[in-house]
Amino acid sequence: MNIGLxxxxxxxxxxxxxxxxxxxxxxxxxxxxxxxxxxxxxLGPLLAEFEIPAHQAQIVHAxxxxxxxxxxxxxxxxxPESSISVGFKLLAGGKIDSFISAGNTGAMLVGALYSxxxxxxxxxxxxxxIIPKENGDTGLLLDVGLNADCKPEHLNQFAxxxxxxxxxxxxxxxxxxxxxxxxxxxxxxxxxxxSTYPVLKENSSVHFVGNIEGxxxxxxxxxxMVCDGFTGNIILKLAESLYEITQAKSIRHExxxxxxxEIYGGTPVLGVSKPVIIGHGISHELxxxxxxxxxxxxxxxxxxxIMKNSFEGEGNEPTLNDRL
Amino acid sequence: MNIGLxxxxxxxxxxxxxxxxxxxxxxxxxxxxxxxxxxxxxLGPLLAEFEIPAHQAQIVHAxxxxxxxxxxxxxxxxxPESSISVGFKLLAGGKIDSFISAGNTGAMLVGALYSxxxxxxxxxxxxxxIIPKENGDTGLLLDVGLNADCKPEHLNQFAxxxxxxxxxxxxxxxxxxxxxxxxxxxxxxxxxxxSTYPVLKENSSVHFVGNIEGxxxxxxxxxxMVCDGFTGNIILKLAESLYEITQAKSIRHExxxxxxxEIYGGTPVLGVSKPVIIGHGISHELxxxxxxxxxxxxxxxxxxxIMKNSFEGEGNEPTLNDRL
Numbered sequence: 001m002n003i004g005l006x007x008x009x010x011x012x013x014x015x016x017x018x019x020x021x022x023x024x025x026x027x028x029x030x031x032x033x034x035x036x037x038x039x040x041x042x043l044g045p046l047l048a049e050f051e052i053p054a055h056q057a058q059i060v061h062a063x064x065x066x067x068x069x070x071x072x073x074x075x076x077x078x079x080p081e082s083s084i085s086v087g088f089k090l091l092a093g094g095k096i097d098s099f100i101s102a103g104n105t106g107a108m109l110v111g112a113l114y115s116x117x118x119x120x121x122x123x124x125x126x127x128x129x130i131i132p133k134e135n136g137d138t139g140l141l142l143d144v145g146l147n148a149d150c151k152p153e154h155l156n157q158f159a160x161x162x163x164x165x166x167x168x169x170x171x172x173x174x175x176x177x178x179x180x181x182x183x184x185x186x187x188x189x190x191x192x193x194x195s196t197y198p199v200l201k202e203n204s205s206v207h208f209v210g211n212i213e214g215x216x217x218x219x220x221x222x223x224x225m226v227c228d229g230f231t232g233n234i235i236l237k238l239a240e241s242l243y244e245i246t247q248a249k250s251i252r253h254e255x256x257x258x259x260x261x262e263i264y265g266g267t268p269v270l271g272v273s274k275p276v277i278i279g280h281g282i283s284h285e286l287x288x289x290x291x292x293x294x295x296x297x298x299x300x301x302x303x304x305x306i307m308k309n310s311f312e313g314e315g316n317e318p319t320l321n322d323r324l
Numbered sequence: 325m326n327i328g329l330x331x332x333x334x335x336x337x338x339x340x341x342x343x344x345x346x347x348x349x350x351x352x353x354x355x356x357x358x359x360x361x362x363x364x365x366x367l368g369p370l371l372a373e374f375e376i377p378a379h380q381a382q383i384v385h386a387x388x389x390x391x392x393x394x395x396x397x398x399x400x401x402x403x404p405e406s407s408i409s410v411g412f413k414l415l416a417g418g419k420i421d422s423f424i425s426a427g428n429t430g431a432m433l434v435g436a437l438y439s440x441x442x443x444x445x446x447x448x449x450x451x452x453x454i455i456p457k458e459n460g461d462t463g464l465l466l467d468v469g470l471n472a473d474c475k476p477e478h479l480n481q482f483a484x485x486x487x488x489x490x491x492x493x494x495x496x497x498x499x500x501x502x503x504x505x506x507x508x509x510x511x512x513x514x515x516x517x518x519s520t521y522p523v524l525k526e527n528s529s530v531h532f533v534g535n536i537e538g539x540x541x542x543x544x545x546x547x548x549m550v551c552d553g554f555t556g557n558i559i560l561k562l563a564e565s566l567y568e569i570t571q572a573k574s575i576r577h578e579x580x581x582x583x584x585x586e587i588y589g590g591t592p593v594l595g596v597s598k599p600v601i602i603g604h605g606i607s608h609e610l611x612x613x614x615x616x617x618x619x620x621x622x623x624x625x626x627x628x629x630i631m632k633n634s635f636e637g638e639g640n641e642p643t644l645n646d647r648l
Contacts, residue, residue, distance in 0.1 A: 134569050145506055148514035182469055182557040190472035190554040214561030218569060230514040231555060233506040237538030238562065245458050245542060245579070253575045 003295045004096035007038030008065045008083040009103025010283045014038055017102070018046045020288020025056055027289070032296045035096050037062050037083045062086040065103075068281055072106030084108060088115040091274050098295035100266065102279030102287070109146060112269045112276040119304070121311030124154045125271035126229075127278065128162060129236050130170075132258030135220045140166050140175075142226060144267065145233035152196040155179070155226045159206045160310060161270040162224035168301040169268075169294070170223070174207050178222030180231060181211035192228060200226075205310070265290030268298065275304060327619045328420035331362030332389045332407040333427025334607045338362055341426070342370045344612020349380055351613070356620045359420050361386050361407045386410040389427075392605055396430030408432060412439035415598050422619035424590065426603030426611070433470060436593045436600040443628070445635035448478045449595035450553075451602065452486060453560050454494075456582030459544045464490050464499075466550060468591065469557035476520040479503070479550045483530045485594040485631060486548035492625040493592075493618070494547070498531050502546030504555060505535035516552060524550075529634070589614030592622065599628060 005021065007014040017036075025031050034057035036043060043059050064082040066075040076085055084103055088111040091099040101108050109127075118125050128142035142158045143150070159177045166175035179196055181189040186197050188211060200208040212221050217235060227235075243259035246252075257263075265287050266279040275298035277291050298304070329345065331338040341360075349355050358381040360367060367383050386407040390399040400409055408427055412435040415423045425432050433451075442449050452466035466482045467474065483501045490499035503520055505513040510521050512535060524532045536545050541559060551559075567583035570576075581587075589611050590603040599622040601615050622628070 134572075148506060148517075180558065182472060182554055182561075190552070193472075193554070214558035215565035215568070217558075217562055218565055228514070230506055230517070231558060234504065234538035234541075234555060234559065235562065237506075238541055238559065241539035241542055242566070244539070246577075248458075249577065249579050251575065251577045251579065253570075253573065255569070255573050255575065 001032040001296065001299055002035050002096045003032045003292055003299070004035040004037055004087050004090050004099045005288070005292065006083040006087050006099070006101030006103055007036050007043055008062065009101040010279060011068070011281050012284060013102065014042055014046060016284045017288050018043070018050050018052065019285040020283075020292065021052055021057055022050045023285050023289035024292040025052065028293065028296075031056060032292070032299070033057070034292065035060055035090065037087050037090070039063070039065075060086060060090065066107050068104055070104060070107070072104060072110045075104065076107055076110055084111055087111075091276070092116055097299050098275035098277070100277045100279065100291045100295055102266070102281060102283040102291075105278055105281075108276065108278045109269070112272050116272055116274045116276070118271055119273055119308050119311055122271040123157060124150070125269055126158050126161060127267045127269055128165060129232075129267055130264040131217060131225065131239065132255075133220045134218050134255070136258075137220055138170060139222060140170065140224045141217070141232055141235060142224070142270070143229035143232050144236045145229045146269075147229040149230070150192060150228040152192065152199045155192070155196045155228070156199045156203055157271070158226045159200055159203065159208070159224060161307060162226060163206045164303065164307055164310060165268070165270060166223045168303050168306060169297055172223045175223035176209045176221075177206045177224045177226065178209050178212040178216075180214075180217070180225050180227035182213060184211050184213065186210070262287040263290065265294050268294065271307065273304060273308070275299060325356040325620065325623055326359050326420045327356045327616055327623070328359040328361055328411050328414050328423045329612070329616065330407040330411050330423070330425030330427055331360050331367055332386065333425040334603060335392070335605050336608060337426065338366055338370060340608045341612050342367070342374050342376065343609035344607075344616065345376055345381055346374045347609050347613035348616040349376065352617065352620075355380060356616070356623070357381070358616070359384055359414065361411050361414070363387070363389075384410060384414065390431050392428055394428060394431070396428060396434045399428065399431055400434055408435055411435070415600070416440055421623050422599040422601070424601045424603065424615045424619055426590070426605060426607040426615075429602055432600065432602045433593070436596050440596055440598045440600070442595055443597055443632050443635055446595040447481060448474070449593055450482050450485060451591045451593055452489060453556075453591055454588040455541060455549065455563065456579075457544045458542050458579070460582075461544055462494060463546060464494065464548045465541070465556055465559060466548075466594070467553035467556050468560045469553045470593075471553040473554070474516060474552040476516065476523045479516070479520045479552070480523045480527055481595070482550045483524055483527065483532070483548060484634060486550060487530045488627065488631050488634060489592070489594060490547045492627050492630060493621055496547045499547035500533045500545075501530045501548045501550065502533050502536040502540075504538075504541070504549050504551035506537060508535050508537065510534070586611040587614065589618050592618065595631065597628060597632070599623060
């Protein structure tokens with residue numbers, strides 16, 4: 001198993017990425033082999049300094065870097081030697097089994113959608129985030145920003161993808177799926193939520209438990225929470241800011257510590273043909289290490305194939321009805 | 325000045341409402357005259373017990389109560405003697421200058437929209453909430469649930485109504501208006517946000533400062549934050565749950581205390597022809613007292629007339645273009 005890591009992505013790369021690699025290798029019983037993508041001249045001395053064994057991690061040189069604020073498609077085109085471009089080339093060619101970067105999010109999404117493609121039957125790949133629950137458990141929220149405008153069938157697919165992720169990665173046997181809404185009863189909400197409810201209710205491949213409201217997001221009411229990417233992104237960033245604000249104010253509590261995104265590593269892209277994980281720009285050692293561990297788990301559990309089988313055949317239908 | 329208060333609304337009515345009346349009367353220098361609407365047989369002894377002076381507060385009998393879970397329009401029709409129905413009758417007839425209830429939210433909204441009507445030119449009345457900022461200031465968020473699906477012109481009107489509220493009630497001289505979005509630059513977001521940005525930019529009657537993201541909601545980036553009622557309701561309820569969760573876990577800090585909605589009293593309905601305030605079902609003494617104080621301020625500042633003048637003439641146009 002080879003996991004590719006963009007060593008140049010993120011505000012604190014490459015040092016924090018190298019430290020993350022060390023942390024992962026020292027604390028993992030059967031670590032994957034790592035392919036470290038980036039500027040060889042900078043990485044070489046760092047790997048030596050942090051004593052990363054060459055039989056566990058090898059450098060693949062990438063002469064360019066896509067900056068955080070570059071235009072994604074343009075940058076991918078104009079910088080074929082960038083660490084992100086090289087990473088997706090290795091992933092598409094089967095040289096690595098998963099690709100991770102804390103670099104330009106847009107470039108990662110474009111790369112995931114265009115170099116390795118969506119699974120057959122998937123209308124819209126999605127990105128998900130872990131939400132810490134009041135009781136110490138974790139739930140999955142999706143979509144968190146890839147699809148700002150959605151149709152009911154998209155949310156229905158997110159529910160399936162999220163359930164499989166919760167089952168195989170989070171270890172939740174029968175994940176409860178809820179629709180994020182502004183009322184508890186069926187019929188409540190905006191047009192999208194009103195139209196999505198019956199679709200989820202009819203979907204026998206997920207365990208739909210109904211609507212949940214904003215006040216339930218951090219409570220133990222559902223394991224998989226689906227919404228459009230506009231709503232999900234606002235919830236995600238709001239949750240992240242809570243950690244930031246409480247840290248800045250020295251409000252300390254183990255519950256608040258759970259809002260530290262580094263614990264969860266990064267955001268998996270779901271519905272594409274290979275595991276891709278996007279890290280936060282401000283990722284440190286812990287986030288990098290956890291992203292590698294997550295990639296390993298996604299490969300170990302064969303999650304992408306499970307998702308593929310679940311949508312098998314759907315791609316053969318002439319059209320998927322969008323019910324909105 | 326007569327302020328009408330539904331004494332039967334909310335989970336802890338009428339006792340907490342009576343205590344709220346006492347708190348308001350004892351701590352206000354020039355209190356308004358209060359009209360207490362509800363079951364005379366229950367209220368009489370309570371007012372005596374809490375020593376509410378008859379020259380400052382008089383009971384208007386209402387024989388019925390609309391329960392929290394009744395269907396709003398049906399309940400208003402079938403219970404003409406309910407405290408909410410009586411309240412709106414008094415308000416429409418000019419016997420009271422403002423009406424407050426912590427009862428059935430839906431019935432309050434229907435009452436506000438149909439017994440006292442929207443101001444000329446207002447396409448959609450809206451409800452707003454105070455959001456505590458990291459630096460101790462407060463901002464206004466709207467819509468928080470009255471309008472689940474919106475068009476750009478609705479958000480534009482919310483921006484104007486919110487600015488006037490921030491100016492006259494919150495005392496912010498030149499309120500910064502921001503659009504809640506999932507990216508900072510113009511062109512980002514869902515279709516609604518993309519189409520609303522240019523409308524707000526062109527609106528010379530508000531001080532538009534651009535997009536803000538979920539992570540900025542609790543920060544001091546804007547005074548008035550506009551969004552559709554679906555998004556706003558989820559933010560509102562999530563913020564409320566933070567207070568609940570941190571209280572339950574005994575995480576105490578003055579910053580978290582600001583999330584106690586009772587400080588702000590209730591949610592004003594903006595864009596209607598009289599001040600109406602809707603309280604939370606779990607309102608206690610402090611919330612009731614603060615709602616009365618807010619009603620008084622809305623009357624004192626003549627906010628409704630200021631809003632009316634701001635939209636004057638718009639009602640005469642044949643149609644208002646919805647640009648979505």
